[in-house]
Amino acid sequence: MAIDDRFSDKGLAGNALHEIHGGEARIAGAATGFLAGLLTRNQRRADETERPILWVQGPSSAHETGRLHGPGLYGFGADPGRIILVTARSVGETLWVLEEGFSCAGLQAVVGDLRGDPRALDLTATRRLVLRARKAGRPGFLLRTSAAEAASAARSRWTITPARSLPLGRYTTGPGRAVWKIDLVKNRDGPIGAWIVEWNHHDRSFTQISADSLALASQTADRPDRASTPQNSGGETLVPFRRAS
Amino acid sequence: MRQRRKTAAEKPSFRSDAHPEAKARAPLAVYAKMRNALRLIAVDAEAERRGLTSGLPLADARARVPDLDAVEEEEKADRALLETMADWCDRYTPLVAGDPPDGLFLDISGCAHLFGGEATLLADLVGRLRRQGLAVRAAIAGTPAAAGALARFGDQSIVMPGAERAAIVSLPVAALRVPAETIDGLAQMGLRRIADILNRPRAPLAARFGLDLIARLDAVAGAGSETLSPRLPLPALVAERRFAEGILDKDAVLSVIRSLTATLAETLTLRGEGARVLEAALFRVDGAVTRVRVGTGRPLRDPDLAARLFSERLKGTETEIDGGFGFDLIRLSVLETASDAPRQIDMSGNLEADESVHALIDRLGARVGLDNVLRYRSVDSHVPEIEATMVPAALMEEADLGWPEADQGADLTPLARPIRFFTPPEPIETLAEVPEGPPIRFRWRKVSYDVRLAEGPERIAPPWWQGDPAPVRDYFRVEDGQGRRFWLFREGLYETRGGEASPAGPPRWFMQGLFP
Numbered sequence: 001m002a003i004d005d006r007f008s009d010k011g012l013a014g015n016a017l018h019e020i021h022g023g024e025a026r027i028a029g030a031a032t033g034f035l036a037g038l039l040t041r042n043q044r045r046a047d048e049t050e051r052p053i054l055w056v057q058g059p060s061s062a063h064e065t066g067r068l069h070g071p072g073l074y075g076f077g078a079d080p081g082r083i084i085l086v087t088a089r090s091v092g093e094t095l096w097v098l099e100e101g102f103s104c105a106g107l108q109a110v111v112g113d114l115r116g117d118p119r120a121l122d123l124t125a126t127r128r129l130v131l132r133a134r135k136a137g138r139p140g141f142l143l144r145t146s147a148a149e150a151a152s153a154a155r156s157r158w159t160i161t162p163a164r165s166l167p168l169g170r171y172t173t174g175p176g177r178a179v180w181k182i183d184l185v186k187n188r189d190g191p192i193g194a195w196i197v198e199w200n201h202h203d204r205s206f207t208q209i210s211a212d213s214l215a216l217a218s219q220t221a222d223r224p225d226r227a228s229t230p231q232n233s234g235g236e237t238l239v240p241f242r243r244a245s
Numbered sequence: 246m247r248q249r250r251k252t253a254a255e256k257p258s259f260r261s262d263a264h265p266e267a268k269a270r271a272p273l274a275v276y277a278k279m280r281n282a283l284r285l286i287a288v289d290a291e292a293e294r295r296g297l298t299s300g301l302p303l304a305d306a307r308a309r310v311p312d313l314d315a316v317e318e319e320e321k322a323d324r325a326l327l328e329t330m331a332d333w334c335d336r337y338t339p340l341v342a343g344d345p346p347d348g349l350f351l352d353i354s355g356c357a358h359l360f361g362g363e364a365t366l367l368a369d370l371v372g373r374l375r376r377q378g379l380a381v382r383a384a385i386a387g388t389p390a391a392a393g394a395l396a397r398f399g400d401q402s403i404v405m406p407g408a409e410r411a412a413i414v415s416l417p418v419a420a421l422r423v424p425a426e427t428i429d430g431l432a433q434m435g436l437r438r439i440a441d442i443l444n445r446p447r448a449p450l451a452a453r454f455g456l457d458l459i460a461r462l463d464a465v466a467g468a469g470s471e472t473l474s475p476r477l478p479l480p481a482l483v484a485e486r487r488f489a490e491g492i493l494d495k496d497a498v499l500s501v502i503r504s505l506t507a508t509l510a511e512t513l514t515l516r517g518e519g520a521r522v523l524e525a526a527l528f529r530v531d532g533a534v535t536r537v538r539v540g541t542g543r544p545l546r547d548p549d550l551a552a553r554l555f556s557e558r559l560k561g562t563e564t565e566i567d568g569g570f571g572f573d574l575i576r577l578s579v580l581e582t583a584s585d586a587p588r589q590i591d592m593s594g595n596l597e598a599d600e601s602v603h604a605l606i607d608r609l610g611a612r613v614g615l616d617n618v619l620r621y622r623s624v625d626s627h628v629p630e631i632e633a634t635m636v637p638a639a640l641m642e643e644a645d646l647g648w649p650e651a652d653q654g655a656d657l658t659p660l661a662r663p664i665r666f667f668t669p670p671e672p673i674e675t676l677a678e679v680p681e682g683p684p685i686r687f688r689w690r691k692v693s694y695d696v697r698l699a700e701g702p703e704r705i706a707p708p709w710w711q712g713d714p715a716p717v718r719d720y721f722r723v724e725d726g727q728g729r730r731f732w733l734f735r736e737g738l739y740e741t742r743g744g745e746a747s748p749a750g751p752p753r754w755f756m757q758g759l760f761p
Binding site: 026027028029030032033034036052054065066067068069070071072073074075076079080081083084085086087088089093096097100101104105106107161162163164165168169170171173174175176177178179180199201202 | 599600601602604605606608609612613617618619620621622623632633635638646647648656657658659660661662663664665666667668689690692697698699700701722723724726727728729730758759760761
């Protein structure tokens with residue numbers, strides 16, 4: 001599958017930090033949905049079903065981008081009962097909660113939901129998180145909204161923007177399933193790329209709609225594997241996690 | 246319940262020590278507005294020696310003693326001082342009750358021997374308070390009323406049980422603490438001391454002054470029974486440690502808390518219980534008391550864990566705890582317990598992971614507040630705000646959250662609820678709309694959106710059985726030309742059935758959430 005092939009181990013590193021950028025705060029639903037999809041796919045693995053996810057909302061995140069909504073997650077195919085939502089009062093506190101989360105053996109993943117470009121979230125802070133993630137053998141995610149793409153130690157960086165949805169059965173006048181343009185703008189495990197995918201909340205899987213702007217991405221000369229990428233638009237699963245070692 | 250002790254009447258004479266401008270002991274008096282005139286309500290020893298008494302008009306007092314330092318009464322400050330003193334008195338007994346405006350009751354039943362007997366306790370208390378610059382009078386007696394009367398008007402410090410009657414006969418009737426009119430009335434009849442009325446026939450007294458006088462008389466004579474209402478909840482278990490010299494170091498404080506928890510853990514283990522709420526009271530040398538509380542989701546007995554929770558709690562407080570000259574008493578109270586039976590060992594090894602998540606929740610709760618560590622609970626309601634309710638993670642077992650095994654229903658249904666939710670909803674401005682339909686264009690946060698797709702309305706009315714209803718809401722799921730998906734609603738109706746305009750004005754639009 002196209003996206004999975006961008007990773008040398010056919011999936012996201014399970015013991016690393018990944019950054020997901022959602023653009024402006026007022027379109028943060030798309031990035032939130034993409035991350036919820038990733039976590040849900042990971043949850044389907046037998047050994048992860050029971051483990052909760054620690055989701056930390058930084059200061060002003062709930063106010064500016066809205067609070068993570070349980071019934072919405074449920075309809076989306078994610079399990080709200082698995083989520084422990086922490087509201088932190090400062091960025092420093094957010095980072096502390098994330099580090100504490102990595103030190104707990106019983107979690108599936110740790111998510112930091114932060115708005116803007118806080119000074120406390122610098123290269124050193126992300127490095128600390130990367131080290132914690134590696135030691136814990138669990139993935140960590142930074143969900144960033146209204147943030148510039150600054151240097152960070154994250155293993156991959158994605159930019160998610162909403163895209164027009166497709167008609168769904170007899171629902172032709174209203175929005176259909178969630179569709180996003182996902183840009184893999186940084187990838188330490190392989191080449192980058194961009195796709196348009198749809199989230200099927202019934203099957204709980206990603207479906208690739210088109211390899212949008214793939215041609216643009218493959219112009220990079222030092223990515224020889226790019227050309228051989230099959231343009232698969234079937235209902236295969238995308239981006240599962242690599243098993244954490 | 247045997248002995249009650251009362252420290253009373255910190256008459257503002259203490260201010261001659263505490264007052265910053267008191268040089269060379271100028272006479273000090275406190276005045277307040279009484280019966281339309283400024284009158285003295287308290288005087289210090291020096292002012293008393295120069296002939297001032299409380300009740301004197303301020304102008305007269307100034308004329309008699311030109312160098313009088315007169316201070317206006319500050320009721321709030323007095324109350325705050327009494328509260329602080331009550332906190333401080335917690336070092337003697339957990340049962341301290343206020344006796345406003347100027348007294349405190351301490352129930353020292355069963356506590357006196359810890360301080361070497363009643364006399365030593367009394368001397369210690371009075372001595373320490375005097376060293377803090379307070380003028381204190383105190384007495385110990387079998388009932389609060391008797392102790393109060395003796396402390397305010399008597400000179401005897403300790404009254405043996407049963408001897409109250411003899412001890413109070415010589416006190417003035419004011420010691421009964423009955424209304425001023427009653428005292429005046431008794432004085433007119435020549436009854437000035439308790440002895441004068443104690444053995445009189447009661448019926449005429451009751452007929453003239455009311456039953457309250459008789460009740461007070463019995464209470465002061467040790468015959469009635471009174472109960473104190475403690476200021477603070479009585480803890481289930483308490484352990485404390487005193488220090489000859491104040492300790493300041495935070496690590497030292499934490500290690501004391503750890504060893505106190507170890508002491509309490511023995512009792513808790515015997516009872517098969519664990520602590521749910523722990524409170525550490527830090528008594529500063531100069532009298533200030535700081536209380537730090539931590540709550541846990543799982544009953545707790547482990548000293549290291551307790552010390553860690555307190556450590557997070559101390560880091561989380563915005564103002565660092567001010568140690569001043571150090572703490573000379575640290576007390577750890579268990580305010581709430583829960584049964585903590587040994588659990589069966591789960592062969593799959595999930596127990597350990599489970600435990601670590603519970604410990605994480607407690608740790609996070611201690612630092613950011615238990616109300617900020619939440620979980621989603623499935624709620625059987627269609628009102629969006631109620632659907633969004635969350636519960637503190639520490640109070641909820643995962644199995645009780647009630648999310649059914651995901652069944653996504655028909656394959657071809659769109660998402661009904663947003664993934665991000667605004668509370669409160671944000672007002673938006675519709676630029677074009679059709680009545681009863683979705684907006685065609687709207688403006689939110691200074692950006693305008695053209696609606697490409699819209700589905701709705703989903704009409705959500707508040708429960709009619711909850712009295713006066715909030716306006717009906719019509720929800721729409723919309724998508725703009727760039728694929729941004731929103732959950733909007735219109736509050737209120739366009740017009741009422743009779744064709745008249747809605748009394749609430751035109752409908753208003755709000756942004757409620759963001760779809761993925």
